[in-house]
Amino acid sequence: NAGVTQTPKFQVLKTGQSMTLQCAQDMNHEYMSWYRQDPGMGLRLIHYSVGAGITDQGEVPNGYNVSRSTTEDFPLRLLSAAPSQTSVYFCASSLRGSGRAYNEQFFGPGTRLTVL
Amino acid sequence: SQELEQSPQSLIVQEGKNLTINCTSSKTLYGLYWYKQKYGEGLIFLMMLQKGGEEKSHEKITAKLDEKKQQSSLHITASQPSHAGIYLCGAAAGTASKLTFGTGTRLQVTL
Numbered sequence A: 001n002a003g004v005t006q007t008p009k010f011q012v013l014k015t016g017q018s019m020t021l022q023c024a025q026d027m028n029h030e031y032m033s034w035y036r037q038d039p040g041m042g043l044r045l046i047h048y049s050v051g052a053g054i055t056d057q058g059e060v061p062n063g064y065n066v067s068r069s070t071t072e073d074f075p076l077r078l079l080s081a082a083p084s085q086t087s088v089y090f091c092a093s094s095l096r097g098s099g100r101a102y103n104e105q106f107f108g109p110g111t112r113l114t115v116l
Numbered sequence B: 001s002q003e004l005e006q007s008p009q010s011l012i013v014q015e016g017k018n019l020t021i022n023c024t025s026s027k028t029l030y031g032l033y034w035y036k037q038k039y040g041e042g043l044i045f046l047m048m049l050q051k052g053g054e055e056k057s058h059e060k061i062t063a064k065l066d067e068k069k070q071q072s073s074l075h076i077t078a079s080q081p082s083h084a085g086i087y088l089c090g091a092a093a094g095t096a097s098k099l100t101f102g103t104g105t106r107l108q109v110t111l
Helices: none
Strands: A004-007 A010-013 A019-025 A031-037 A043-051 A054-057 A064-066 A076-078 A087-094 A111-115 B004-007 B010-014 B019-025 B032-037 B043-049 B055-058 B061-066 B071-076 B085-092 B099-101 B105-110
Touching (some): A004 A087, A010 A019, A019 A031, A031 B099, A043 B099, B004 B085, B019 B085
Parallel strands (some): B010 B105
Antiparallel strands (some): A031 A043, B019 B071, B032 B043, B032 B085, B085 B105
């Protein structure tokens, strides 16, 4: 298994440009999530999905769109990039737990995005 | 919303010394994750705790969950340079697809 893969690893954008960060997992996980990591602020949840066709907003969703047409893929779209979106983006996936049981969240290697 | 506070924010220890990192939640903890992140890299899963009083160990790292105190601790015994990195705790907010993270503890291990 490749686990959780993210592309690209690095990206530089100009303000106003749009782009899509790709995330894929080959573990047949129902849950997938996008986080951003900024210095001194830990990781913050952007959007998440509990299954194909189902997405919801996290803590910092503004300026981002997601869709989940397949179990494997969960792309994150930046509609009009802003310097405030300069960050490291992580995708994660996990199996659905039963009741209050949780499962390990697997993280991708991250995408380092700079918006000029 | 749930908030996680980690302490200390940074730590420098001499190789061979023991250390403890704490993660305190503003709400009841149901699922608590510990991750390690090497500088500029992704997150490596260490352990997950789900029950009050639960304790798990992996090599020289032990994590405990104190449900009453809404706190988890991560203890490293006989630290090594390979333990250096950022340690992050994350709490499940109703579903494992939504984790709230602490701001991390930066660990340096000196020779």
